[in-house]
Amino acid sequence: MQPVRKAVLPVAGLGTRFLPATKVMPKEMLTVVDRPVLQYVVDEAREAGIEQFIFVTGRGKNVIEDHFDTAFELEATLAERGKTGPLEQLRAELPAAGNVSFTRQQAPLGLGHAVWCARELVGDEPFALLLPDVIIKNERGVMAQMMDVYNEFGSNVIAVEEVAPERTDQYGVVEISGGGDVFDVTGMVEKPKAGTAPSNLIITGRYILKPRIFDLLAKQEKGAGGEIQITDSMLTLMREDGFKGLRFQGTTYDCGSKIGFLAANLAYGLSRPDLGPELTEVAKGLLK
Numbered sequence: 001m002q003p004v005r006k007a008v009l010p011v012a013g014l015g016t017r018f019l020p021a022t023k024v025m026p027k028e029m030l031t032v033v034d035r036p037v038l039q040y041v042v043d044e045a046r047e048a049g050i051e052q053f054i055f056v057t058g059r060g061k062n063v064i065e066d067h068f069d070t071a072f073e074l075e076a077t078l079a080e081r082g083k084t085g086p087l088e089q090l091r092a093e094l095p096a097a098g099n100v101s102f103t104r105q106q107a108p109l110g111l112g113h114a115v116w117c118a119r120e121l122v123g124d125e126p127f128a129l130l131l132p133d134v135i136i137k138n139e140r141g142v143m144a145q146m147m148d149v150y151n152e153f154g155s156n157v158i159a160v161e162e163v164a165p166e167r168t169d170q171y172g173v174v175e176i177s178g179g180g181d182v183f184d185v186t187g188m189v190e191k192p193k194a195g196t197a198p199s200n201l202i203i204t205g206r207y208i209l210k211p212r213i214f215d216l217l218a219k220q221e222k223g224a225g226g227e228i229q230i231t232d233s234m235l236t237l238m239r240e241d242g243f244k245g246l247r248f249q250g251t252t253y254d255c256g257s258k259i260g261f262l263a264a265n266l267a268y269g270l271s272r273p274d275l276g277p278e279l280t281e282v283a284k285g286l287l288k
Helices: 037-047 062-067 072-080 084-093 111-116 142-153 165-170 212-219 230-241 258-270 276-287
Strands: 006-010 052-057 100-104 127-130 134-137 156-162 172-177 182-190 201-209 243-247 251-254
Touching: 006 037, 006 111, 037 062, 037 127, 037 134, 037 142, 052 062, 072 084, 111 212, 111 230, 127 142, 134 201, 134 258, 142 156, 142 201, 142 243, 156 230, 182 230, 201 230, 212 230, 230 243, 251 258, 258 276
Parallel strands: 006 052, 006 127, 052 100, 156 243
Antiparallel strands: 127 201, 134 251, 156 201, 172 182, 172 201, 182 243
């Protein structure tokens, strides 16, 4: 069984829901407290043992490349001013040389197409796929929990969570066999009509996929919205090789929505020892 060493992060989206903030700033670089949303996702992958990061970018995303590079002038200024704490943090979080790659998705043809654009960089090995709009707060990251499942079963894995049944028409929903927190996935439906969902378990934006998915995506016809949907190819992969679902531990914040983004800032801010007590008092005052 091949280990999962690489992660694909699709970051080519335009972020139109956050205009005008995202006119020149990629949505993935908006900050939750003092860290870009994308940094939280990368941290989760690194904790799980991921060694190489593949970013599928688009036009105007150069700042992402700069973020994961050495900032010589900034580091020199910090060193000169004796700010060793921030300097050490920057250096500790910098990926090793050669461990970050970037490829372009020239046209907005959907998540499936974005993943397919990374095929040459991933090669013939399993990989993690993390959607950068979603951050999940937990002491142990979701991808690390998923690695446990992959290492036990050697299977494709998707992370799922429960939502209220009346909200299932907003998400991709799975059909399952078995109980507990780890189970077989027997079906997937993208945004089922109200009352038709096979469960109230939705796909959360974390996957471990075998390389066969690239062959399937290469032949995949356009689906909903005129885009190449990864769910369509995952259904074929499920029938061929099987999928495990993991009901993970953690709280999800959809930072692709304004409410989710604001909730993430509040949750992460309140959990910080240096900010939480004062922020609590500020929030109480605002709620009066």
